[in-house]
Amino acid sequence: MEKVMKFLFIVLLAGTIAFVTQVFAEDAKPASPAISADDLKKALGISFYVQGGYTYNGNASDGATQSSENDLRVFDHEANSFTLDLAEIVISKDTTTVNTSGYKIKLAAGETAKWIHARGLSGAPLNQPQTGEGTDAFDLTEAYVSYLAPIGRGLRFDLGKMVTYFGAEVIEAIDNPNYSRSFLYNYATPITHTGLKMSYGFTDALSASVYVVNGWDNAEDNNTGKSLGVSIGYAPADVFSGYVNYMTGPEQDSNNHDQRTLVDLVATVKPVKPLSIILNYDDGMEEHAVASGKATWNGFAGIVKYDFNDTYSLSVRGEYFDDQDGFRTGAAQQLTEWTVTPEIRLAGGLVVRPEYRHDASNKQSFDNGTKKSQDTLALGVMYRW
Secondary structure, X not given: OHXXXXXXXXHHHHHHHHHHHHHHHHXXXXXXXXXXXXXXXXXXXXXXXXXXXXXXXXXXXXXXXXXXXXXXXXXXXXXXXXXXXXEEEEEEEOOOOOOEEEXXXXXXXXXXXXXXXXXXXXXXXXXXXXXXXXXXXXXXXXXXEEXXXXXXXXXXXXXXXXXXXXXXXXXXXXXXXXXXXXXXXHHHOOOEEEEEEEEEEOOOOEEEEEEEEOXXXXXXXXXXXOEEEEEEEEEEEOOEEEEEXXXXXXXXXXXXXOEEEEEEEEEEEOOOOOEEEXXXXXXXXXXXXXXXXXXXXXXXXXXXXXXXXXXXXXXXXXXXXEEOOOOOXXXXXXXXXXXXXXXXXXXXXXXXXXXXXXXXXXXXXXXOOOEOEEEEEEEEEEEEO
């Protein structure tokens, strides 16, 4: 699979270079106006994203190969090492008017790609129900087709593999306030879904989506049951937007009876233009998942971001995550963390984020099971074109 993903990267890159060469060759005629970068991106329907970083941990655990590890962290699990976190190529055509079709393909490479594989598609399968690292550094993160049917204001259908609608954070750090991800993102929610999404905007403020999918991170289903989900969004004004997300369905191998259910609430409040307050609550359960029967997990995260000007911002995140049965993290524990992330937006679109983070548990979950907390210092750099 890794060879296939490398081949796709090469083909896409070569095709892009050929197209750009042709565009600039035609644009080189004296009578033609100069083409802007935005015009080029629109013509190609393509974007690139690159992210790297370094995380220092003075009390990091030694992994199986004696590499330094930030415990209970996923994308930024490597300590005391420079990493290529993520490199992405996205090709898309959106459905902007009714009775039109579109598509989206997102290819990812790097350390992050090892953790977002859908089961049955690429790399090692996820170690359900815990997030597990694969060996393949390439991933087909999204691949779906879209159609906007001429029904009412437009009923949209998306069929294929797509990123999850749960949570306040996403895979790409540049679209989050912080460089690292919360425990909620790492352990409370899925990453991708494969199946059918139907969405409809009732008004400019109210929208809803219905999902029929294989389940959590399953490109190939591990049973014959399907998971059903719904997302309701309400954004009456710039000052507030909120989502209620829900999914239920069987997630265990060859088992269509025991249900996993997740409720996810996300709200963004902007009382004044420079200030954003993001709130996220998750409550999950799965039947007959542990020796005692039903497994439950829940947590809450709050993020405050303030833009001082066009160049500098500061984000602070605090959260609590209760994995009372050890179903998600591998140990029955209560986790807390708080993170401080300044942001510097440099000329040309380069974003730099230094970050301090403090993780704590009521169990000795850090530094090879000898400590109840860990502190990390990180520097993340990201760029999107």
